[in-house]
Amino acid sequence: MEFRRSEQDLQFADAVRGFALRNLAEGALERAHARSYPKDVARLMAEQGLLGITIPEDAGGIGGRLFDAILAIEEIAAVCPRSADVIQAGNFGAIRVLAEFGSDQQKQTYLSQLLSGDAVIAIGMTEPEAGSAVTELKTTAEPVDGGFRLNGTKVFTSHMSDAAMILAYVRFGPGTQGIGSVLVDRKSDGVSLGKPVQSLGGETWSQLYLHDVFVPEQNVVLGEGGFKKQIAGFNVERLGNSARALALGRFAFDLARDHALERKQFGRPICEFQGLQWKFADMKVELEAARLLLYRAAINADNGFPSAEETAIAKLACNCAGFNAANEAMQIFGAAGYSQDNLIEYCFRRTRGWMIAGGSLEMMKNRIAENIFERRFSQRP
Numbered sequence: 001m002e003f004r005r006s007e008q009d010l011q012f013a014d015a016v017r018g019f020a021l022r023n024l025a026e027g028a029l030e031r032a033h034a035r036s037y038p039k040d041v042a043r044l045m046a047e048q049g050l051l052g053i054t055i056p057e058d059a060g061g062i063g064g065r066l067f068d069a070i071l072a073i074e075e076i077a078a079v080c081p082r083s084a085d086v087i088q089a090g091n092f093g094a095i096r097v098l099a100e101f102g103s104d105q106q107k108q109t110y111l112s113q114l115l116s117g118d119a120v121i122a123i124g125m126t127e128p129e130a131g132s133a134v135t136e137l138k139t140t141a142e143p144v145d146g147g148f149r150l151n152g153t154k155v156f157t158s159h160m161s162d163a164a165m166i167l168a169y170v171r172f173g174p175g176t177q178g179i180g181s182v183l184v185d186r187k188s189d190g191v192s193l194g195k196p197v198q199s200l201g202g203e204t205w206s207q208l209y210l211h212d213v214f215v216p217e218q219n220v221v222l223g224e225g226g227f228k229k230q231i232a233g234f235n236v237e238r239l240g241n242s243a244r245a246l247a248l249g250r251f252a253f254d255l256a257r258d259h260a261l262e263r264k265q266f267g268r269p270i271c272e273f274q275g276l277q278w279k280f281a282d283m284k285v286e287l288e289a290a291r292l293l294l295y296r297a298a299i300n301a302d303n304g305f306p307s308a309e310e311t312a313i314a315k316l317a318c319n320c321a322g323f324n325a326a327n328e329a330m331q332i333f334g335a336a337g338y339s340q341d342n343l344i345e346y347c348f349r350r351t352r353g354w355m356i357a358g359g360s361l362e363m364m365k366n367r368i369a370e371n372i373f374e375r376r377f378s379q380r381p
């Protein structure tokens with residue numbers, strides 16, 4: 001077992017950090033408060049080979065490892081926390097499902113736009129009555145001549161205002177077996193957005209209404225029986241969520257450390273108060289333990305998708321460590337950390353959201369318990 005990064009990992013991380021310092025350090029605070037997806041950053045990252053890191057070369061990607069994409073999130077977030085979302089969208093989310101399960105035609109039409117940074121894709125899974133119980137989703141895909149007609153509503157979808165396309169989870173038939181996914185062009189007839197609302201994370205959320213939306217047969221990514229594959233792909237998304245939570249926690253920790261060295265109260269730097277030293281020690285242990293769990297899940301996944309159990313353990317640990325670090329960093333900063341003049345409060349808001357998104361902390365614990373007891377626990381009454 002090796003707990004050090006290899007020479008190759010260090011070189012890659014250095015190159016990404018250099019790119020971030022040259023291109024993203026300036027404007028990091030403004031980017032954090034911008035409502036829209038940073039497409040300019042996506043294009044720059046595409047040129048640098050930071051989109052499609054884990055996607056095979058013959059599909060237009062870089063052919064790297066999932067672990068490389070995790071390193072990229074860490075290095076980018078250390079300079080510009082908001083830009084880590086672009087690494088997520090360009091490597092971990094729906095893009096990975098499309099690259100793995102999409103047809104050649106889907107890859108040519110859609111994947112190329114995502115890899116160039118010209119477009120972003122949203123993942124429409126959650127519905128008003130189907131959150132944690134995602135298999136209760138109601139959006140239907142009825143077969144018609146040449147394709148399917150979709151009817152349903154999706155909620156809380158990241159990047160919905162900027163997305164050119166949506167990977168929508170739909171129901172072709174009853175039960176979990178009946179669930180699959182289709183690509184929906186945002187400009188299709190019958191697609192509309194509801195009233196915009198602001199999330200705590202700073203994003204604009206709008207409900208997505210699908211009213212008799214025609215989707216051609218060739219836009220089906222996973223048909224009936226595809227749910228298990230869809231969730232296997234979603235575990236990659238969860239590791240991206242975990243990596244960002246950890247990276248933003250670390251970002252806040254580093255700022256708080258510098259602050260504690262410089263800020264003086266009662267005539268001495270506040271790092272000299274043991275009450276604060278212990279906060280730092282606790283944060284460091286939590287952040288490092290979570291990082292090892294994240295690395296384990298990513299490195300073990302290099303021949304495919306990460307295991308559900310290792311992903312759940314990593315997500316739980318990273319979400320908690322990231323949020324706790326951001327929360328404690330805010331305390332250490334005092335009122336200055338509560339101000340939007342500073343990225344601490346941004347890290348606090350974003351890490352809080354990831355405890356709910358992509359499978360809540362409680363759902364991760366349910367998943368871990370199933371492995372402990374080696375049995376499935378139905379959550380239904």
Ligand SMILES: Cc1cc2nc3c(=O)[nH]c(=O)nc-3n(C[C@H](O)[C@H](O)[C@H](O)COP(=O)(O)OP(=O)(O)OC[C@H]3O[C@@H](n4cnc5c(N)ncnc54)[C@H](O)[C@@H]3O)c2cc1C
Nearest residue numbers: 123124125126131132156157158353356357358360362379
């Ligand atoms: C920042 C953010 C980004 C998001 N992005 C997307 C996106 O891009 N696409 C998308 O489709 N969705 C997205 N979501 C929605 C997200 O997937 C859901 O919020 C999540 O699945 C939880 O569903 P819910 O909000 O309906 O809560 P509910 O499912 O109503 O849960 C409410 C509470 O009950 C708990 N709970 C529920 N069931 C159980 C159980 N069996 N055991 C123990 N506790 C339980 C939950 O953990 C939670 O604390 C996003 C959410 C957030 C916060």
